[in-house]
Amino acid sequence: MLEAKYDWRLPTQTDNNEIEDLSSRLAISSIVTRILYRRGYKTVDQINSFLHPSSEKIIDPFELYDMDKAIECIQEAAFSGLKIVVYGDYDVDGLTSTAVMYSTLMQLGADVTYYIPNRFEDGYGPNIEAYKCLIDKGAQLIVTVDNGVTGYEAINYAKSRGVKVVVTDHHELPEKLPEAYAIVHPRHPKGKYPFGGLSGVGVAFKVATALLEEIPSDMLDLVALGTVADVVPLISENRILVKYGLEILQRGNRLGVKSLCEVSGTKLDEITEQTIGFILAPRLNSLGRLGDANVGVELLTTENENTALSLANSCQKLNSERQELVEKITENALEHLKEQSGKHLVNLVWGENWHQGVLGIVASRLVDETGKPTVVVGIDSSNNIAKGSGRSIPSFNLFQALDGHRDKMVAFGGHHMACGLSVEPDKLEELQMILDAEAKEQQLDKRSKESLELAGKISLNSISTKLIDELQLLAPFGNENEEPVFAFDEYTTINAQAIGKNKQHLKINLASLNEKNNVSALAFSVGEKIAKIVAKPACVKFIGTLSKNVWRDKTSVQVMIKDMCLMEDSKTEIIDMRTNKLRKSLFQQDGMYIFFNSNVKQQIEEYLPQNAEAIVAKDIVKTLKAKDVTFVDCPNNLNDLKRVLTMIETEKIYTIFFSNDNAYLVGVPSREQFATLFKFIQKHTNVDIRNNLDKLAKYLKISKELLIFMIQVFFEAGFVKIENGLMSKVAQVKKEDLSQTRNFKMRQLKMKAQQVLIYSNRATLTKWLTDFINI
Known part of the structure; x- marks a missing residue:
């Protein structure tokens, strides 16, 4: 049996009258209205404000703590000709933050350069040796972007050299803040900024707005790139910035982005938040993982087409190398895990000379594959040090698990869901024992699956391109504004097949009950599970998002599978006895006869065998057991039948489903x-x-x-x-x-x-019934 990764949670029923009223007043579908209502947008004004983000709602940058001090300091340095260094970070948020700050200071005529730390030599954030080198070369003001709040020692060193540091950051605040000249942070303990979810580039953009005394709308594309890539909440001010930023990106004014799209085969005018997450961000991130991330800032700021295309090609090449490394290391890591036979609650795998720049990605892959927290370590044979990255799941605090064992490691840092560490190779076995012990301490073995809140359940026949267009009103999707995930019913499975170059992806062909709506459901990177699914496609249950597929100018709807499970074949036999005329010969078997209409029960009761039990559906209030169960008449509502199916245990179901009217016809x-x-x-x-x-x-x-x-x-x-x-x-x-x-x-x-129970074919009826038996 293939288990689902998540615990699927259908939402509780909302007030339909209120939903319909809001839907009518807003002129949007009830499906979209219900999703917004459940997410806390419950009035016309709240929903309109969400659906139609306005630049007028962008918050005054001077509401950020220390903004006035930061602006005064930066302006004085710029106008005095002091040498300013923008100190960034090697991920997309850091690169875009650096590009925004660097471009802004260039507009002010400042003497400015930028520095992106090397992931392997400098590490993350302020580094004393890097600061010393920059100051020795003449830096007179350092402005950090997307880092700084944890750089206590480096910033104190700069202060001792008479160099001011202005910190702009958004990361978790330590108990003791560095003694910087100014710290601009949306969650500063002394501040009152109304939205704490800004990304690093979001904070840099606020500083740029204050410096230029206007919103630099031409930089919103950079803000969208960094904000989406850093997976910060896509609500409130971030939603506004990303919404407008995507529009700027689609215009193709930034040569670096235009070139990245060209080399990756991406259409500029179709850029979405998914394009950023799956195409643009990985290519920019590959620079810091495998090469020199400073190139990324040059790519994002250059105004030379040839330079932009050359740098974009370098990104493309490095990204391909990164993908190959991830695939190779993931394959090796999975082999190691197979040898362990699943005896550990937390995965710890290591290998000789595994590239450190991709180990976090590999760890994420293994978490997805196994559902377990995972630490992946590469042993550097040149210095006999093992460095690695860990990724976790919500029910296991990875930082807490290792924080008390720093004496066993050379270096360690992280948070609940991720960590980085260095350890001597001969301590790896002991580290596995520590992880297993901590997993038991946190009762990981008793934790349930991570729950996933669904937007609701919809029938296959209700899916349309119009519905998908309406759901796009909720975009851009991201953290705290997730793309709606649905459960599906009222369909039959036609077949399932492996697709793709290496046959690692899955395509399931489905049909609605009335066979008027054929839909494909796709799942990527299914791996070894695919053979089981192809063998028993009718036993697959899945949840997913809705999207469009355009092929040869023809647009169709498709389901992108988010999670699935393979149910065992139903042990309940379904015997189809449907008829439009009730005869005594239909009532030969003993067992339980269920009626939805008490009048029909009165008419038929005399026909039933002596040992048979007759019961009206509404009277069933607890689980009933019977070898044989016969449904005599057709319910007026499918929910009435669903309720009964979940409350009976039986070996055989006889279906008559008689009705004395033809409402469906x-x-x-x-x-x-x-x-x-x-x-x-x-x-x-x-x-x-x-x-x-x-x-x-x-x-x-x-x-x-x-x-x-x-x-x-x-x-x-x-x-x-x-x-x-x-x-x-x-x-x-x-x-x-x-x-x-x-x-x-x-x-x-x-x-x-009546459509489902009387006029469907036998296979469709059987699947519909077994889907609800003993849920």
């Missing part, structure tokens, strides 16, 4: 039919519907069954009054949406139930 009245009946009522009073209903149906050319339903709807809506079998108009009729009446909604539910 008859359908619902058209607007024209409603109008015809309404006009008739306005001209006639005291219509005898008790005795003349057949004549009226014939006169109006509307079936009797449909006419009865229409009269019920009119009566509920207050369009007619009925007394002693006589129907007359109501003088003052209020405008009413007939589709929102209870009768209309109940009929739609009945039609859906």
